[in-house]
Amino acid sequence: MDGIQNYLPHDVIEGILSRLPVKSLLRFKCVCKQWSATISAPKFAQTHLRRSKNSSSTILLVDLENSPEKAQLVDLETEQFRHSAVDYPVEVSVADVMCHCDGLYVLWCSDRGYALWNPSRRSYKMLNYQQYRFDHDQLMCGICYDPLVEDYNVVMADSTHYAVFHCRRNCWSDLKELNLSITIRYDVDDASGLPLKNGSIYWLRCVWGEGEVLRYEIVYFDGRDEEMKILCKADGDSFPVRMISSGECLRFFARDWDDQWVEMAMPPAAAAPAMPFGGGYAPLCWTHDGGKILLESSKDNSLQIYDVSEKSLARVGYPWNVLILHEHRPRLFPHVENVFWD
Structure with missing residues (x-):
C-alpha cells in the first residue's frame, strides 16, 4: 500500500x-x-453512480414465474444479452419489488414486511414502521435521492397517512396525515413511485366514481418540504394509463379505441424528447443511461429496444416470449450498480 x-x-x-x-x-x-x-464516503458513492449510469443499459427482470430464477439482471449492450440470476436477500415465501431508484429496491416480503435491497452489494435492511401499520392494499411506495443531505428517502403512504425513511440515518420521520382532499376510492394499478433527479417521487392514480374512472391524478412527494401534493388532474376513461421515467422527465401513455398506445399530454412531459416509435408498442421502462426504452410489441409480444438518439427500433434476442406465461408478464426495472450503503 x-x-x-x-x-x-x-x-x-x-x-x-x-x-x-x-x-x-x-x-x-x-x-x-x-x-x-x-x-x-457519500460523495464517492455519487461519483461512482454517475459513471455507472452513463454506461448502464442493464435491466432487472423480476417475478419470473416461468423461470427457475425469481430475478435476473440482463445486459442489453452485449450481443447475446448476457444475463445472470439474482437471489432475493431474505428467505421469504413471497417477495415483490415495490419501487426502485438508482439500483436500490424496496421489497414487500410477505413474512417479514418491507426491506431495502441493494443487489450490487447483496445487502438489505428491514424498513418496518413499528408505530403504524400501513394498509398494504392501498399502499403507495417510492424511493428517491435527496442531493441536499446526500441520502435516499423511502416514502410509504396509504389512503390516510405517510412517513419517510431516511436510509443513511436509519430512521423514520414522524407519521403525517395525507391531506389531499380525497373523498372517493382510489385504484392503484402500480404502487411503485417514479423518482426524478430533483428529489421528488411521482405516482399515477385512478379516481373512481359510480363504477367508472373519473380522472387520473399525478400525486407526488416533494423532497424539499417532505410533503405529499397533487401535481395535476386529467379526465379519465376506461383504458389503462402507463407512466415511465428517464430520471429527468416523465412520459404518459394510454390505449386508444384501436388498442394502440398513444402519448398523453400531461405535465411535466413537455420537457421530454419525442419518441415516435408507433402505437403498436407498449412502453415498459427506460434504461439508466437515458438512451434506450424497452417496448413490448402488441403483434407478437416480442421485446424491442427503441434508441432515442438514433430513433431506431431493434428486436431483443433475449427469450422474452419464453418468460411470458398466459397473461403473466415479468416486471422490468432499469438497473445500475450502486455502492450505497454501509
Missing part, C-alpha cells in the same frame, strides 16, 4: 476506484483505512 501511495496521489487512486464494479470495491475496502473511508 505504501508503494502505491508513493507513486499515485490519492485523487488519482480515487478516480480509478470510481470506475470499478461494486464487487471489487467491497474487496478493496480491506486494503487500508484510507481506501475504506474513501469508498464509504
